[in-house]
Amino acid sequence: xxxxxxxxxxxxxxxxxxxxxxxxxxxxxxxxxxxxxxxxxxxxxxxxxxxxxxxxxxxxxxxxxxxxxxxxxxxxxxxxxxxxxxxx
Amino acid sequence: xxxxxxxxxxxxxxxxxxxxxxxxxxxxxxxxxxxxxxxxxxxxxxxxxxxxxxxxxxxxxxxxxxxxxxxxxxxxxxxxxxxxxxxxxxxxxxxxxxxxxxxxxxxxxxxxxxxxxxxxxxxxx
Amino acid sequence: xxxxxxxxxxxxxxxxxxxxxxxxxxxxxxxxxxxxxxxxxxxxxxxxxxxxxxxxxxxxxxxxxxxxxxxxxxxxxxxxxxxxxxxxxxxxxxxxxxxxxxxxxxxxxxxxxxxxxxxxxxxxxxxxxxxxxxxxxxxxxxxxxxxxxxxxxxxxxxxxxxxxxxxxxxx
Numbered sequence: 001x002x003x004x005x006x007x008x009x010x011x012x013x014x015x016x017x018x019x020x021x022x023x024x025x026x027x028x029x030x031x032x033x034x035x036x037x038x039x040x041x042x043x044x045x046x047x048x049x050x051x052x053x054x055x056x057x058x059x060x061x062x063x064x065x066x067x068x069x070x071x072x073x074x075x076x077x078x079x080x081x082x083x084x085x086x087x088x
Numbered sequence: 089x090x091x092x093x094x095x096x097x098x099x100x101x102x103x104x105x106x107x108x109x110x111x112x113x114x115x116x117x118x119x120x121x122x123x124x125x126x127x128x129x130x131x132x133x134x135x136x137x138x139x140x141x142x143x144x145x146x147x148x149x150x151x152x153x154x155x156x157x158x159x160x161x162x163x164x165x166x167x168x169x170x171x172x173x174x175x176x177x178x179x180x181x182x183x184x185x186x187x188x189x190x191x192x193x194x195x196x197x198x199x200x201x202x203x204x205x206x207x208x209x210x211x212x213x
Numbered sequence: 214x215x216x217x218x219x220x221x222x223x224x225x226x227x228x229x230x231x232x233x234x235x236x237x238x239x240x241x242x243x244x245x246x247x248x249x250x251x252x253x254x255x256x257x258x259x260x261x262x263x264x265x266x267x268x269x270x271x272x273x274x275x276x277x278x279x280x281x282x283x284x285x286x287x288x289x290x291x292x293x294x295x296x297x298x299x300x301x302x303x304x305x306x307x308x309x310x311x312x313x314x315x316x317x318x319x320x321x322x323x324x325x326x327x328x329x330x331x332x333x334x335x336x337x338x339x340x341x342x343x344x345x346x347x348x349x350x351x352x353x354x355x356x357x358x359x360x361x362x363x364x365x366x367x368x369x370x371x372x373x374x375x376x377x378x379x380x381x382x383x384x
Binding site for chain 2: 004006007010013014017018020021023024030031032033035036037039040043044046047050051053054057059062063065066069070073076077079080081083084085
């Protein structure tokens with residue numbers, strides 16, 4: 001149940017921005033472009049989770065956002081490593 | 089206090105929107121990393137600050153937990169975002185993408201171009 | 214002896230971080246006993262596993278409290294100001310599309326890993342610059358500059374007062 005409407009509205013706006021980033025994820029001419037788009041989407045997802053955690057008054061969502069922030073960072077590093085020197 | 093929360097939310101949403109637009113509008117990978125990293129980090133910091141202020145205003149156990157966790161998420165974002173974008177930029181350069189209309193490219197001149205690095209292990213083929 | 218010092222300091226730092234994470238879990242805004250127990254076990258394991266890695270190459274200096282104070286001053290003063298300026302700058306460039314990019318090289322003369330990391334992250338989040346590579350041996354920074362005014366700039370021309378602050382905080 002939504003207890004704080006402004007946060008829910010901001011979270012919905014973030015979802016819109018994620019859709020805009022997905023355009024770049026789809027059309028990006030090189031693999032690096034897509035990786036950058038994915039990294040941006042990860043940051044926006046963390047922000048969205050924190051906002052929705054406040055909107056629904058569920059602290060669990062903030063914990064998920066913390067773990068997601070750290071894991072998406074590791075994922076970005078591995079994608080960068082793969083772009084650099086392939087599967088070695 | 090409500091005014092402060094609304095202001096933080098508005099600033100955060102505005103800069104996140106700017107990051108998304110920068111990702112679409114800029115001409116090459118490096119400039120896109122510029123726009124996306126700076127704007128989304130700044131925007132997310134303000135969004136998360138709004139949640140932290142909301143938690144402090146609410147008070148009590150639940151509000152305090154919310155504020156502390158939001159603050160930790162902020163610290164992690166501030167630490168990890170620039171590092172990740174740096175790794176992506178270096179990977180893009182080493183995989184051979186030229187900067188769009190570059191005036192100078194000292195990284196290429198220094199011999200840190202594609203696949204001639206002495207950082208880490210060399211790959212075969 | 215040195216090993217033990219490394220393990221215990223890392224474990225204590227991890228335990229402090231866990232205390233921050235699990236604040237307000239018990240009664241009266243304090244910690245619940247089971248959280249304290251879990252925190253102690255996790256801190257011990259992480260300290261044993263990563264202790265020697267954390268304090269390589271001059272990390273001990275970071276334990277001095279005046280460096281933490283300087284870091285906070287830096288974060289809330291020049292860094293926040295530069296970051297706000299950077300975002301307005303990027304906003305202007307997104308709307309007008311006026312760019313003149315290039316990759317420049319300069320040497321800020323920093324010795325430790327922590328100092329270099331601090332400067333590289335600061336550069337990435339501030340006006341029109343993005344760290345691309347750091348030469349481990351000579352300490353040269355390669356920076357993608359969105360509006361190049363000088364192909365061979367000095368460190369001050371690219372990032373203003375940041376090298377001075379990085380040296381003050383980390384070296």
